[in-house]
Amino acid sequence: MANPARFDLADDSVVVVVGTGAGGGVVANELAQKGVKVVALEAGGRYLPEDYINDEWDSFGQLAWTDTRTTSGDWRVARDFRNLPAWIVKAVGGTSIHWAGASLRFQPHEWKGRTTYGAVPGANLLDWPVDAEEMAPWYDKAEAKLGVTRTGDRPGLPGSNNYKVFEKGALATGCKEVHTGRMAVNSVEYDGRQACQQTGFCFQGCKWGAKWSSAYTDIPRGEATGNLEVRDRCHVMRVEHDDKGKVTGVVYKDKDGAEQRQKARIVCVAGNSIESPRLLLNSASPMFPDGLANSSGQVGRNYMRHTTGSVYGIFEKPVRMWRGTTMAGIIQDEARHDPSRGFVGGYELETLSLGLPFMAAFMDPGGWGRPFTSALDSYENMAGMWVVGEDMPQETNRVTINAEVKDDHGLPVADVHYTDHPNDVAMREHAYAKGIAIYQAVGATRTMPTPPYPSTHNLGTNRMSEHARDGVVNRHGQSHDIANLFVSDGSQFTTGAAENPTLTIVALAIRQADHIAAEMAKGNL
Amino acid sequence: METTETRARPDAGAAAGAEPAPRGLTRRALLARGAAFGMTLIVGAGFVTARDAAWAVEVTTLKPETMATLIQMARDIYPHDRLADRFYAVAVKGYDDPAKAEMVEAGIAALDAAAQGRGFDSYAGARWEADRTAILQDIAQGEFFQTVRSGLVTGLYNQKEIWPLFGYEGESFSKGGYIDRGFDDIDWL
Ligand SMILES: Cc1cc2nc3c(=O)[nH]c(=O)nc-3n(C[C@H](O)[C@H](O)[C@H](O)COP(=O)(O)OP(=O)(O)OC[C@H]3O[C@@H](n4cnc5c(N)ncnc54)[C@H](O)[C@@H]3O)c2cc1C
Ligand code: SF4
Numbered sequence: 048m049a050n051p052a053r054f055d056l057a058d059d060s061v062v063v064v065v066g067t068g069a070g071g072g073v074v075a076n077e078l079a080q081k082g083v084k085v086v087a088l089e090a091g092g093r094y095l096p097e098d099y100i101n102d103e104w105d106s107f108g109q110l111a112w113t114d115t116r117t118t119s120g121d122w123r124v125a126r127d128f129r130n131l132p133a134w135i136v137k138a139v140g141g142t143s144i145h146w147a148g149a150s151l152r153f154q155p156h157e158w159k160g161r162t163t164y165g166a167v168p169g170a171n172l173l174d175w176p177v178d179a180e181e182m183a184p185w186y187d188k189a190e191a192k193l194g195v196t197r198t199g200d201r202p203g204l205p206g207s208n209n210y211k212v213f214e215k216g217a218l219a220t221g222c223k224e225v226h227t228g229r230m231a232v233n234s235v236e237y238d239g240r241q242a243c244q245q246t247g248f249c250f251q252g253c254k255w256g257a258k259w260s261s262a263y264t265d266i267p268r269g270e271a272t273g274n275l276e277v278r279d280r281c282h283v284m285r286v287e288h289d290d291k292g293k294v295t296g297v298v299y300k301d302k303d304g305a306e307q308r309q310k311a312r313i314v315c316v317a318g319n320s321i322e323s324p325r326l327l328l329n330s331a332s333p334m335f336p337d338g339l340a341n342s343s344g345q346v347g348r349n350y351m352r353h354t355t356g357s358v359y360g361i362f363e364k365p366v367r368m369w370r371g372t373t374m375a376g377i378i379q380d381e382a383r384h385d386p387s388r389g390f391v392g393g394y395e396l397e398t399l400s401l402g403l404p405f406m407a408a409f410m411d412p413g414g415w416g417r418p419f420t421s422a423l424d425s426y427e428n429m430a431g432m433w434v435v436g437e438d439m440p441q442e443t444n445r446v447t448i449n450a451e452v453k454d455d456h457g458l459p460v461a462d463v464h465y466t467d468h469p470n471d472v473a474m475r476e477h478a479y480a481k482g483i484a485i486y487q488a489v490g491a492t493r494t495m496p497t498p499p500y501p502s503t504h505n506l507g508t509n510r511m512s513e514h515a516r517d518g519v520v521n522r523h524g525q526s527h528d529i530a531n532l533f534v535s536d537g538s539q540f541t542t543g544a545a546e547n548p549t550l551t552i553v554a555l556a557i558r559q560a561d562h563i564a565a566e567m568a569k570g571n572l
Numbered sequence: 573m574e575t576t577e578t579r580a581r582p583d584a585g586a587a588a589g590a591e592p593a594p595r596g597l598t599r600r601a602l603l604a605r606g607a608a609f610g611m612t613l614i615v616g617a618g619f620v621t622a623r624d625a626a627w628a629v630e631v632t633t634l635k636p637e638t639m640a641t642l643i644q645m646a647r648d649i650y651p652h653d654r655l656a657d658r659f660y661a662v663a664v665k666g667y668d669d670p671a672k673a674e675m676v677e678a679g680i681a682a683l684d685a686a687a688q689g690r691g692f693d694s695y696a697g698a699r700w701e702a703d704r705t706a707i708l709q710d711i712a713q714g715e716f717f718q719t720v721r722s723g724l725v726t727g728l729y730n731q732k733e734i735w736p737l738f739g740y741e742g743e744s745f746s747k748g749g750y751i752d753r754g755f756d757d758i759d760w761l
Contacts, residue, residue: 101743104730208758215761244749254745364760369740371755403740407729415649415712415721416705423729424652427739489761 052276054086059310061086062563063297064317065283065326068141069552070536071317072261073192075277076269077560083567085275086309087266088299090282090318091137094144095263099252103404106251110144112137114460116321117449121466123498127412132463133352133502135319139279140262142319142503143549144252147374148231148259149397150195151546152186155179156384157392157437160542163384164391169468170439171349175541176513176522182554189554193231193259194238203227204234204243207371209398212362212430216485217378217396224379228397231259231550232372238264247400249373281307284458285330286314286339286532294339294532300456313531313563313572317556320350320505320538324446325461327509327519340509340519340526340534347447349440349510350463351543352502354471356434357399358479359410360486361425361493368400368430375400381481382545390473393545394436396482401431409500422495430486434478435504437545439468446508463502504548509538523562524555531572535559620661627658629665633673638680641696642667642720645683648704649721650728654737663727664720679716686710 054061064075064087075087091110100106112135118125124132136142156163158179161172190198197203204227206214217225232249233242243257256263269275280302287308288294296310316323324347328338338346378396385393401409403426411419422429449462467475479496486494512518515527524539526532537552544551566572620639621628631639639661646660667676684694687707692698695707711717728734735742744750 101745104726205756207755211756211758211761243751245751245755246744246749247755248744255749365739366758367739367741367754370744370750370753402742403735403738404726404730408725413721416708417651417701420651423738424654 051270052084052273054084054276056307056309058084059296060084060312061310062313062315063088063309063311064315064535065297066090066141066317066319066322066536067139067261067266067277068136068317068319068536069143069146069261069549070556071315072140072143072265073553073556074315074317074535074560075275076261076265077557078564079269079272079274081560081564082274083564085269086311087275087277088281088283088297088309089139089141089277089279091139091141091279093139093262093277093279094252096252096254096256099144099248099254101246101248101251101254103251103402106248110136110138110252114454115452116460117452117462118464119462120444120464123412124465124501128501131501132465133319133321133505134500135321135505138262139266139277140260143260144262145250145503146258146260146549147249147372149374149377149547150190150193150229150231150550151395153179153182153544153546153551154382157542157544157546158182160392160437167391167439167468167470169441170470171442172440173510173512173517173541176511182558185554185558186550188557189550192264192557193550193553194233194240195229195231195550196234197226197229201237202234204230204232204372204375207245207368207375207398208366209368209371209400209430210375212360212366212489213376213378213398213432213485216487216489219488220481220484222378222380222485226377227375228377230372230374233257240264243372245371247369247371247373282456283318283326284456286316286326287330288332288334288339288529290334292334292529294529313533313567315533315535315559315563316509317535319536320508321446321461321463323534323536323538324508325448328448329458335528340528340532342528343512343516343518345510345512345517345519347508348442348445349507350444350446350465350505351438351440351507351540352465352499353504353506353543354394354434354436354438354467354474354478355499355504356475356479357431357497357500358434358482358486359422359429359431359495359497360483360489360491361422361495362428362430362489362491365427366430367427368398369402373400374398374433378485381478388477390470390477392437392470392474394434394474394478395545395547396478396485397433397435397547399431399433410495410497412498422493425493432482432485434475434482435545435547436471436474436478437543438471440507440510440542441466441468504537504543506537506540506543506548509534511539511541524559525562533559533563622657627661629661629668631668633670634668634676638677639664639668641680641683641694642676644696644704645680645708645720646724646728648701648708650724651701652737655734659728659731659734662731663724666723666727675716675719679720682714682716683707683711
């Protein structure tokens, strides 16, 4: 940080970015690179590779968002993890510290869910106001930024033990599209970051910096321009506006618990799909009694988390799945849209490994006795995979304000309500059967269809739409109602697609920064 | 935990026996009562210790019998035959706390009552794991069981000392990751 910028609280020429994860960290840096002055406010602290801990619970304690949230709905998470609907990081860099790095483009038809899938009863499907062709150059930029393997001229990663079991089973069951993934994990040195050492704690923050995270790439680069000031441990409580309905800045609690007001020309909200709608809803005012940017009533609605689940297989001999990258490979054969399977949309299968402590917590939450422990006794002989498929947006799956429960700042917390759509259930069943068949083809002596974990992919609660009545933001992530209020994170997703979301979040953020800078230059913002 | 102490104490059995037996129990009586805890535990005055005296938990607020039953309950919830009792003892020793004692004593009393409902003298007096598991099923929806079970998820499985027994290797950064240490060494496929 040659030149850390310091902006005045009263400086109303800055863009304020709330949150510094995949979306916020990228939008902040991209704006700073274009000469735009940015103040990024991050609720969490600053941790770098030397601080990350190769220990699941210690790392969770260091990085995870554990401020109170509540849950409701039929999903099992509401029963097993009442106050932990989602697994999200609270730190400079956000959940890009925890993520595994799987970086996939949407398939072209997935930008047009409503058109492709038709009217699905109970689902609130909508086409994105952008498409594959328009997004292609932004994906190129995102892949180059993240150093995604198997894109550009970047080679793939080598296959680990967990991958080899997965690949053999995949090929034996007739899958064709199986490889070690497109990963934001360096297979060779790239962009000043070294190659992956197969350490195996990708979910705990990469201590080698081999995996991309905004924490040690975009953030420090933005700061080096002298245009970006990151204030950590600053929790934004509400966004304020003037009597013309333009946002004027944010009120936040600083490191010392003091309330501060940062003026702004533009505000970009990027707190992840639970905190971003919470912030907009908590910012309700006499002029906007239902919360900011909420004339459609869609803020907080259409919460998506992907149709997930895991399959673990136990074999006669050791696999030692924890050695090497956490997501070591992918099967894409089922990612297509093929309603003959009994559901719309598709899913990816990706290897996954949890350490013993997390396996105990997540394999069968609430489980006990010999059925549970005899599986763990074979931990060394386990292989694992994760399902990530498109879940249906539903209006009733939503983030709301729970006025009865307050956080440490005295703010009402978010309640996360989720119930599977029948399409989600059918897809998960199909994926479990597929995963089980794959492991049985390699001689698994036992297979375990494991329920979804607290959400790692949180999407859709401020969705993009062509028309203001259908969603919260337009094709640039700009709110329909308030021209200088943007949403820059995964909550913009109109639909979830089958792919892990972060590459798309980053591509949208790069594109949004380009748009904001251009509009500022034209004097439109 | 200020109120409890757990460590390997080679002399713990002797110490327990040599104590002035505040509850009026002779060493012989202790052993006789210990026999009720048929698995591996002997209850001493203020101590719950392994039969071979390899370790001991000092209890200051809970009845020793309660702690012994709790340790047995912990094992029956997450039974791993290769894990010694001391790991279960470590996992539940935090319940020997004045703030929790009432809840635990009541919970164990209810567990014993459930055992009696199935014709056993007490929970620990049921000699087959399957019998004890059936008794646990009777209370499994209750708050006490759920508290103990969920506490064990981290209390037991986050003890680094047990990881090698499952093959799990833990921290790997300091060893340079697995790039040269077998990330792809599978040889049976
Ligand atoms: C274990 C794990 C593995 C994953 N693996 C993958 C993967 O392989 N591929 C993939 O594509 N995705 C993966 N993900 C998902 C990915 O991490 C997220 O999709 C992505 O980080 C979301 O970006 P975001 O900008 O929406 O939010 P985040 O990255 O979560 O950033 C939000 C930030 O905002 C801050 N914040 C929130 N509210 C406030 C406030 N009021 N004031 C100030 N700051 C605030 C938070 O502290 C946080 O730092 C994974 C996630 C997890 C947990
Ligand atoms: S396996 Fe590779 S990417 Fe994952 S934490 Fe280790 S070095 Fe980083």
